Amino acid sequence: MKVAIIDYYFWMNSDWAYLGADRLEALAERWNIRVRYRPVDLPDVYSRTGGQQLSDRSPERQAYRVLELKRWCRKLGISINTQPAFMCPNADLASCIVIAADRQGLPVGALYKSILHAQWCQDRDISSERTLLDILRERGVDGDRLISLAKQDDIVDLYRRYTDEAVAAGVFGSPSYVFQGELFWGQDRLEMLEGAIQRTTRLADS
Template identity: 70%
Template sequence: MKPSHLDYYFWLNSDWAYLGADRLEALARRQNVAIHYKPVDLPDVYARTGGVLLGQRSRERQDYRVAELRRWCRKLGVPVNPHPAHMCPNADQASRIVIAADLQGLPVAALYKAILHAEWCEDRDISSEPTLREIAAAQGLDADALLRAAAAPDIERRYRQYTDEAVAAGAFGSPSYVYAGELFWGQDRLEMLEEAIAAA
């Protein structure tokens, strides 16, 4: 039987998740599969899987990231600032807000994309609670209620659970997609992900 969903592990600071977001949604519609949105604590994932945070990487690796990011932006027609004013701040609260919204059945895709857009296209600080309130309100959501829900201990537990699940599934970066037990890392693997879903 064809699995009816895919697990999507992503960081709320991931420029690559932002570049793949719309294409992932389109893929899911074409293949009639649900997306289980699972924000993760990527620094924790890195610490457990041998990853290195961007600022700690060699200059060569940092420069190549910028070159590759610009290529993908041109290819997709999606502008991204490789060096935003607030680059990769703490994303824990943003992650909990997305999880809380998802559990309430709110439009989680639009919300998480708006958070990523704020960082990578608008130079906004997504670790700032006022910024997150503004983003939620701009999506037509009750920002106060959503932030209260996001502060609940069970949301933090679920955030840690998603992070543990990602590592258990073999994920080591963002975005990571898991379908029928098979891991696909990176928005540049979306075509292969779709082929696997179609073949199932």
């Protein structure tokens, strides 16, 4: 039987991706669905789809983001720093590390959550190679080897390809989930994503 797939496009600086990470994995396990992890260059996505980086948004929009984050943290029982010491630093190397780990068959879900946790809960700079190396070692991963792989041209090319694929799929923000060609934007759409999976499963069984 063919296993269904969710293409998961996310930014390695995405607070919202962090809030939805555990629920996405639980959903995939419930329905025996494979998640394909696709880190993307969100600033590039924004530039191609009309989005604005946080620092360029109006004070009102920035304030509402913080309000919504606090609401969702209360709802989910998750604690994050809504304004961390290192707010959305360059995530290219972190993204390529996740891609390299995936290519090596390592547990990507746990790894990318550890990097997001470092930024949003521990005030660590995930643009720093030293920080990323420490995170990898904390997870028992050969950090030197993985970072070396992450810098290779084939991994960097995949990062660019995933970003292009995201835009082609209609993605304009993080996190985004694509299931059978249907786009769901935001961790607050995971319930709707599960509804689509449930409908598809019922049709397949009928």
